[in-house]
Amino acid sequence: MTAPAAAVVVVGGGFGGLATAWALAERGLRVRVLDRSAPPPEGPAHRAAWTWRRPTVPQNTQSHVLTSLGVRLLRERLPRVYEAVLAAGARPLDLTAAVPATARGFVRQPSDDDLVALAVRRPVLELALYRAVRALPGVEVSHGATVRALELDPAGRRVRAVVTGAGERIEAPVVVDASGRRALSAGWLAAAGVPVAPDATCPNAFRAISRLYRLADPARLPAPLNRGNAAGGIFDHFAAVVHLADNGLFALNFAVLPDDPATDALLTPAGFAAAARITPQVAAWVDERVAAPVS
Ligand SMILES: Cc1cc2nc3c(=O)[nH]c(=O)nc-3n(C[C@H](O)[C@H](O)[C@H](O)COP(=O)(O)OP(=O)(O)OC[C@H]3O[C@@H](n4cnc5c(N)ncnc54)[C@H](O)[C@@H]3O)c2cc1C
Structure with a gap:
C-alpha cells in the first residue's frame, strides 16, 4: 500500500521550507519537504554543525545572528527549538545593554524583554529546527530530491505534481517554493506556459x-x-x-x-x-x- 500523497509539497528544506512545513503540519496538513541536498549529520547540534556540508546553501558558513523578532517567534511558537539551541550553547543577547549614550533617560519597559537577539551559528539553529520539523507527525523530509519542473493540469490552471531531476513524479495539489534566493518556481511556471511577472531583484553589491x-x-x-x-x-x-x-x-x-x-x-x-x-x-x-x- 502506498502512503497517501501529501497535501502540500514544499520545495527546499532551508529555514523557509522548514518553517512552512512546521506551520502547515501544526494545522493538521500532511507535508512533504523535498531538498536536493544530502541529509545533515546526526549527533549533538553544536558538533554536527562543523561537519554539515551545504553546497546548496553557500551562506551557511557565513556569520548569522537571529534578531529579536526571530527570537520572539521562536520563543512563542517553537519553544522546544529555542530550548534546544540554548542547550546546544546559544547565547541570548540583551539588546538594551547597548542603548546609545544619546538615548538619555532610557527606562527599561516590560516589553523590552522582547529585545533579545540570539548568538548562534546558523547550522546549529537550522539543525534544531530541522530535527523538530522532521519529528512532527505528518511531515516527511526527502533528501537528494531536486525538483526540476511542475506538472500542471491540461488547462494550465492548477498544479498536479512536481517532477524531480531523477524523473520521479510526485503528486502535489499545492506546491510551496522555498528553494531560496533564486525562487525557481518562476522558471518552472514559465516553462509550463504560465505567464509570470519578472522578479524585481537587486544585487547587494558586497x-x-x-x-x-x-x-x-x-x-x-x-x-x-x-x-x-x-x-x-x-x-x-x-x-x-x-x-x-x-x-x-x-x-x-x-x-x-x-x-x-x-x-x-x-x-x-x-x-x-x-x-x-x-x-x-x-x-x-x-x-x-x-x-x-x-x-
Ligand atoms: C552573507 C549572508 C549573511 C546573512 N546573515 C543573516 C543573519 O545574520 N540573520 C538572518 O536572519 N539572515 C541572514 N541571512 C539571510 C539568510 O541566510 C536567508 O534569509 C535564508 O537562508 C533564507 O532561507 P531559505 O529557506 O529561503 O533559503 P535557503 O536557506 O537558501 O534554503 C533553500 C533550500 O532549498 C534547497 N533547494 C534549492 N533548489 C532546490 C530544488 N530545485 N529542489 C529541491 N531543493 C532545492 C536547497 O538545498 C536549500 O536547502 C544572510 C545571508 C547571507 C548571504
Whole structure:
C-alpha cells in the first residue's frame, strides 16, 4: 500500500521550507519537504554543525545572528527549538545593554524583554529546527530530491505534481517554493506556459568574508557589543563586524566591494588576521591572548 500523497509539497528544506512545513503540519496538513541536498549529520547540534556540508546553501558558513523578532517567534511558537539551541550553547543577547549614550533617560519597559537577539551559528539553529520539523507527525523530509519542473493540469490552471531531476513524479495539489534566493518556481511556471511577472531583484553589491574564532574565556568579552547584537563599524570602503555565536565562538565578518582588489588579501588567513588587527572595534577581539581562529 502506498502512503497517501501529501497535501502540500514544499520545495527546499532551508529555514523557509522548514518553517512552512512546521506551520502547515501544526494545522493538521500532511507535508512533504523535498531538498536536493544530502541529509545533515546526526549527533549533538553544536558538533554536527562543523561537519554539515551545504553546497546548496553557500551562506551557511557565513556569520548569522537571529534578531529579536526571530527570537520572539521562536520563543512563542517553537519553544522546544529555542530550548534546544540554548542547550546546544546559544547565547541570548540583551539588546538594551547597548542603548546609545544619546538615548538619555532610557527606562527599561516590560516589553523590552522582547529585545533579545540570539548568538548562534546558523547550522546549529537550522539543525534544531530541522530535527523538530522532521519529528512532527505528518511531515516527511526527502533528501537528494531536486525538483526540476511542475506538472500542471491540461488547462494550465492548477498544479498536479512536481517532477524531480531523477524523473520521479510526485503528486502535489499545492506546491510551496522555498528553494531560496533564486525562487525557481518562476522558471518552472514559465516553462509550463504560465505567464509570470519578472522578479524585481537587486544585487547587494558586497562580498562577505567570514572567519570563526573561539574566545579563551567565553564569560569575558574583549570589547563591548557596540552595535547591540554585534561589535564593529562601517568604514570608508568596507564594514567589519563581530557576531557572537554559541559555545564561546564568534564570527568576524568583513563586507567589501566585490571589485575592490585591495581586499583580495582577506581571502588568506594572514591577510584576514592583519586586517582584523588594524580595524577599530574588532582589533581587541582577535588579540591572540583572548581568541584563536578555528576556521
Ligand atoms: C552573507 C549572508 C549573511 C546573512 N546573515 C543573516 C543573519 O545574520 N540573520 C538572518 O536572519 N539572515 C541572514 N541571512 C539571510 C539568510 O541566510 C536567508 O534569509 C535564508 O537562508 C533564507 O532561507 P531559505 O529557506 O529561503 O533559503 P535557503 O536557506 O537558501 O534554503 C533553500 C533550500 O532549498 C534547497 N533547494 C534549492 N533548489 C532546490 C530544488 N530545485 N529542489 C529541491 N531543493 C532545492 C536547497 O538545498 C536549500 O536547502 C544572510 C545571508 C547571507 C548571504
